[in-house]
Amino acid sequence: PPFLDAFDAYLRENGIYGAVDGIDIDWEGPRVDDDAYLVFLQAIKERFPDKGLTAAISSRHPGRAGNLIGALDEINMMCYTRFENGEHVPMSIFTRAIDEYLEVGVPKEKLLVGVPFYGRTDNLQDTEAVTYREVYESVPNLSPDVNSFVKGGKTFLYNGYTLISQKGEYLRRKKIKGVMVWELAQDISYSNPLSLLRALTMANASPLVAEAGVTIGDVNDFGLDSWNTTPTIPTPPGAGVTIGDVNDVGLDSWNTTPIIPTPPGAGVTIGDVNDFGLDSWNTTPIIPTPPGA
Numbered sequence: 073p074p075f076l077d078a079f080d081a082y083l084r085e086n087g088i089y090g091a092v093d094g095i096d097i098d099w100e101g102p103r104v105d106d107d108a109y110l111v112f113l114q115a116i117k118e119r120f121p122d123k124g125l126t127a128a129i130s131s132r133h134p135g136r137a138g139n140l141i142g143a144l145d146e147i148n149m150m151c152y153t154r155f156e157n158g159e160h161v162p163m164s165i166f167t168r169a170i171d172e173y174l175e176v177g178v179p180k181e182k183l184l185v186g187v188p189f190y191g192r193t194d195n196l197q198d199t200e201a202v203t204y205r206e207v208y209e210s211v212p213n214l215s216p217d218v219n220s221f222v223k224g225g226k227t228f229l230y231n232g233y234t235l236i237s238q239k240g241e242y243l244r245r246k247k248i249k250g251v252m253v254w255e256l257a258q259d260i261s262y263s264n265p266l267s268l269l270r271a272l273t274m275a276n277a278s279p280l281v282a283e284a285g286v287t288i289g290d291v292n293d294f295g296l297d298s299w300n301t302t303p304t305i306p307t308p309p310g311a312g313v314t315i316g317d318v319n320d321v322g323l324d325s326w327n328t329t330p331i332i333p334t335p336p337g338a339g340v341t342i343g344d345v346n347d348f349g350l351d352s353w354n355t356t357p358i359i360p361t362p363p364g365a
Contacts (some may be wrong), residue, residue, distance in 0.1 A: 076119045096148070113143035128186075128252075131169035133247060138176030148252045152188035153196070159219060160191060160229035164246035166239055170196050170246065184250045187239055189268050191221055191230030202228045204257035204268055216266060236268045240275025262341025 083089040095116060099109060117125050124145045129137045131151040141147060151169050154161050166185075173183060191202045207221045207230060208214050216233035231239075243251055249271055251261075259268050 073115060076115060080119060090163055092123060094126060094145070095120060096126045096128065098128040100128075100130065104136070104282040106136055109136075110140055110143060113140060117143055126184075131165075131173075131186075134169075134172040134176045134178075137173050137178050138226060141178050141182060144182065146182050146184055147173075148184045148186060150252075150254070151185045152186055152190075152254060153192055154274065155194035155229065156196065158229065160188065160194075161230060161237060163242070165236075165244065170248065175181065180248050183248050184252040185239075185243060186247060186252040187236055187268075187272075188231055189255060191228035193226050193228055198226070200226070202230070204230060205258055206241055208264075210262050214266060231268070233266045233268060233271045238276045240272040244276055271340065287296050 080089075083092060097113065097116070099112075103115045112356065113125065113127065125143070126146045126148055127140060127144055128148040128150055129140070131149050131154065137147055139147070149169065152161055154169075156162055156165050170185060174180065189204045191204070191207065192198070193200070202221060202223060207228075210223070211218075211221065214232075219230055219235055221228045221230060240251060241264050249256060253272075254268070254346070261267060262270055264270070
């Protein structure tokens with residue numbers, strides 16, 4: 073199609089074809105034609121076979137996800153702006169949406185579930201939104217358990233730290249590929265204990281670390297704390313990493329795959345229970361890999 077010809081030429085003429093990992097399609101609204109959508113995705117995959125192909129699809133449309141998954145490498149399920157019992161995507165909706173996607177044949181290995189870093193009223197005709205950052209900056213001593221915020225006489229429903237953490241832990245337990253966020257700029261600083269991205273990272277990491285017998289001291293420490301230098305996890309042969317000090321990001325005896333695989337470009341990808349890095353949408357590592365690892 074002419075559009076793909078022009079897109080291909082643009083990437084190559086500007087010298088960025090090799091830097092592009094993949095293509096994400098976000099076609100929403102009442103005019104979506106699922107048959108045409110599938111043909112479009114198949115044409116993209118045929119034209120760019122060396123690029124990943126993903127699509128953002130609403131949690132309200134599991135049937136569409138089931139129809140399109142064969143042409144996609146991953147689906148970003150947009151699981152937000154849905155309300156129940158005065159809550160913004162509570163766990164009841166979250167778990168039900170995941171089950172519905174799995175029931176139509178979307179593999180866990182291809183599913184990234186979206187979580188909101190913003191708040192809306194439960195009136196879908198009201199498009200005003202607040203960011204989690206605004207909520208945090210407006211409420212002194214914000215509780216991690218609170219999920220509502222009043223502004224201008226309206227109640228905005230959002231996901232606080234505890235709810236986001238519960239969602240991250242559920243995805244880990246269900247062995248879902250990963251999580252997608254809308255959007256990172258709406259969060260507070262990652263160094264803040266109430267950061268929602270931090271909640272997701274720790275929800276993914278802490279149970280595994282607990283199973284390994286390792287104590288976490290802070291978000292950047294996935295080995296042993298500096299006050300505990302006795303290794304609790306033997307290092308498999310060839311790991312190149314010594315377990316037992318604060319710089320550990322290596323292997324566990326029960327997992328001979330590196331916990332933090334570092335792909336080309338130094339970014340770290342989260343997608344399964346073995347990763348303690350950042351998601352593919354944020355390629356700045358938060359856990360430095362020591363030399364030789």
